Each structure stands twice: as structure tokens, then as C-alpha cells.
Ligand SMILES: Nc1ncnc2c1ncn2[C@@H]1O[C@H](COP(=O)(O)OP(=O)(O)O)[C@@H](O)[C@H]1O
């Protein structure tokens with residue numbers, strides 16, 4: 001029987017899902033990053049990837065036909081000609097690109113999504129100012145580099161990950177304004193997500209007991225993988241990823257781009273995944289509550305009344321969407337004595353941010369929102385769903401498959417057919 005492996009490199013951990021040709025889950029593996037909330041070094045990514053492979057039952061491994069990997073969008077690194085990172089990766093919400101914003105504004109068209117301190121292009125321009133840049137040969141996204149570890153080809157990406165580098169996903173090429181910079185680094189060749197790139201490196205196939213003809217496909221990003229997993233496919237359907245961050249995706253016939261608010265659109269066949277990614281989300285909750293406390297305290301929230309506490313929950317200054325401001329300060333006061341009331345205030349405030357994001361997309365011309373699926377760790381929280389439904393004024397439901405890795409496994413199985 002043929003099986004397909006999807007690997008999700010999220011903020012809080014690595015997840016793997018194996019499905020059969022009928023898309024039924026055969027096994028699911030989850031590993032949280034030990035210690036720091038997210039593995040900051042590429043070497044820990046490699047350890048996490050290979051550990052995950054060994055934990056797939058060998059009888060499944062031996063029949064896996066294809067693998068795809070999603071990473072966090074605009075998590076990027078520089079590596080040398082052998083694929084060795086020359087410096088630490090910059091994670092998706094790293095705002096040090098704010099120092100190159102004047103330069104970026106002078107080269108990129110207005111409203112382009114790269115006009116953000118956290119865009120991949122902002123990070124590349126920042127990297128060019130570092131001593132380590134001279135050792136770099138390839139600029140890669142997290143999913144690209146992880147794919148290289150499996151197939152052995154450097155410099156290959158997908159047009160979901162490449163969007164924040166400035167890749168034109170409508171014309172399917174790097175735009176003239178980027179080409180003429182003649183950047184002294186190899187930008188990745190960009191393929192449609194799900195495109196088979198190559199077979200597994202022989203040593204990987206042999207060492208991990210995979211078929212030698214197992215294909216490694218071009219990947220995607222974590223929030224798009226969650227959208228893939230949800231099964232949503234009609235304009236007006238949306239997915240909110242309530243993971244460490246809060247990411248919204250509304251499927252639309254109209255493309256929407258507005259860097260003032262951190263709004264951009266991913267290509268989805270002949271439709272557009274309009275949306276944005278906020279720095280609010282589960283990582284802020286985790287700062288105050290364990291998962292067990294979240295589960296227990298959420299049950300005590302009085303759902304009949306809205307909480308008036310008006311927070312902007314962030315771990316540190318800096319927001320990407322629906323406010324694109326690298327200096328936006330967290331707002332987490334006044335802090336009530338009751339942990340239940342504090343949690344209610346956090347969930348209500350994050351729900352306001354989510355609703356503002358969807359409102360902006362529709363004001364900008366995206367299709368009218370008619371339902372929201374939920375993915376990520378927060379999808380289990382029914383109290384939060386009730387609060388969100390009150391703000392969104394449409395039905396909010398958990399995706400049947402809320403794990404991004406399931407969506408990436410579907411991508412490995414269907415390849416580019418997924419978007420037709
Ligand atoms: N019951 C809950 N209610 C709300 N949030 C939760 C709950 N349980 C876990 N979370 C949050 O889910 C987040 C992890 O979700 P996950 O989808 O794994 O994130 P990521 O993919 O970004 O790593 C954590 O930040 C945690 O605070």
C-alpha cells in the first residue's frame with residue numbers, strides 16, 4: 001500500500017503525519033522543542049527531522065511514496081555551497097529587518113508584502129550587512145533547507161515560502177525590481193508547492209529504511225498546510241491557525257495586498273489565500289498558563305458576557321498584522337486578581353484582533369467571510385471558539401484535521417493537483 005508523509009516544523013515543535021492513499025491517518029508523531037520554545041539553530045532542526053523519521057513505524061516507512069515539509073513562513077537562513085548554515089537562522093517574527101526598511105521602501109513597489117520588518121527580503125538585506133554573509137552561497141527558507149537534507153539539492157523552494165522574498169506568484173517569476181538588484185547570493189529556484197523535486201538521497205533511504213524511489217516534494221508554510229488540512233475550498237471559507245501565533249487565511253476570488261496592515265495573498269490555483277499573521281496567539285498564553293491550566297480555566301469563563309479588558313497580547317514589542325508596526329508595545333494591564341478573568345481578557349482581546357483582521361480583508365475586497373475553521377493548539381478551546389464566534393458573526397468550527405502536518409501529507413500525495 002502507498003503511504004505519504006507530511007512534516008510540520010512549527011514554532012513549538014515538529015509534527016509528522018502519515019496517510020494512506022485514501023487520506024486516512026496511519027500514524028501521528030509530535031515532538032515539542034525541549035527547553036526553548038522554538039529551536040533556534042538549524043542543527044536542532046536536523047536533529048528534530050531525523051528523530052521524527054526514526055519514530056515512524058518501520059513497516060510504514062518502507063512504503064512511503066512521497067514526503068513534503070512545511071516550515072514557518074519567512075524563517076530563513078544562509079548556507080554555504082555544501083548546505084552548511086553560515087550563521088543562525090532568522091525566525092519568522094524576527095524584526096531586526098526594521099533597520100533596512102528605508103532601503104526596502106526604495107526598491108520594492110508600494111504595498112508589496114516584502115515591506116515588513118519580518119519579510120524574508122528584509123532579513124536578507126540585514127544579513128548582507130553581517131560579516132558572515134561573505135561565506136554564504138544560498139539564501140533558503142526553513143522548509144527549503146530541511147528538504148535539502150532529504151533530497152540533496154540546494155536552492156529549491158516553493159511559491160508559498162518564496163512570497164515574502166518578493167517572488168511574483170502571479171507571473172511565477174522573480175520581479176524585475178528584485179532581479180535588477182543583482183543580489184550577491186543564490187536565490188532559490190521556485191516551484192509550485194507539491195512538485196516532486198527528487199528521490200531521497202540514497203544514504204537517507206538506506207539509513208531510515210525508506211524506499212529508494214521515495215520522492216521529496218516542494219513544501220509550503222505552516223498556516224497554508226493548516227488550510228490544506230481543513231478541507232476548505234470555496235471563496236468565503238477561512239482558516240484561523242491558533243498556534244503560537246494567530247494567522248488568518250480567507251479564500252477569495254480577489255487578491256488583496258496592503259503592507260500598511262501586513263495583508264498579503266498567497267496563490268491557490270485560480271483563487272487567492274488572503275490573510276496575515278499576527279504575533280499575538282498561543283505563545284502569549286503559554287507565558288501565563290500551561291496547557292492544562294488553559295483547559296481548566298477556560299471551562300470557568302462566563303460565556304454570557306464579553307470581557308471589557310482591552311489587551312494587545314504580545315510577548316515583546318512588534319506586530320505584523322493587522323497592525324504592521326515593529327515597535328507596537330504589548331498591552332497586558334490591568335491584570336485582574338482572578339486568573340479566569342485574566343484569561344477571559346486575553347481570549348477576548350485576541351478574538352477582537354482576529355475579527356479586525358477578517359474585517360480588513362473584506363473591506364479591501366476579499367470575498368465575504370461565511371465560515372471559519374480553526375487549526376492549531378487553540379482549536380480545542382470551545383470557550384475561545386464561542387467568544388470568537390460572537391466577534392466574527394459566522395460559524396466557527398474545528399477543522400476535521402487541525403494538524404498542519406496532515407495538510408502537508410495531502411500535499412505530498414496530491415502534489416500540484418491539489419490546487420487545480
Ligand atoms: N486549551 C487551549 N486553549 C488555548 N490555547 C491552547 C490550548 N492548549 C494549547 N494552546 C496553545 O497552543 C499553542 C501551540 O499550538 P501549536 O499549533 O502546536 O503551535 P505552533 O504550530 O505555532 O507551534 C501553545 O502556544 C499553547 O499555548
Ligand SMILES: O=C(CO)[C@H](O)[C@H](O)COP(=O)(O)O
Pocket residue numbers: 011071072073074092160221222223224243244245246247275276277278
Ligand atoms: O506566524 C507564522 C508562524 O506560525 C508564519 O508567519 C505563518 O506561517 C504565516 O505566514 P504565511 O501566511 O506565509 O503562512
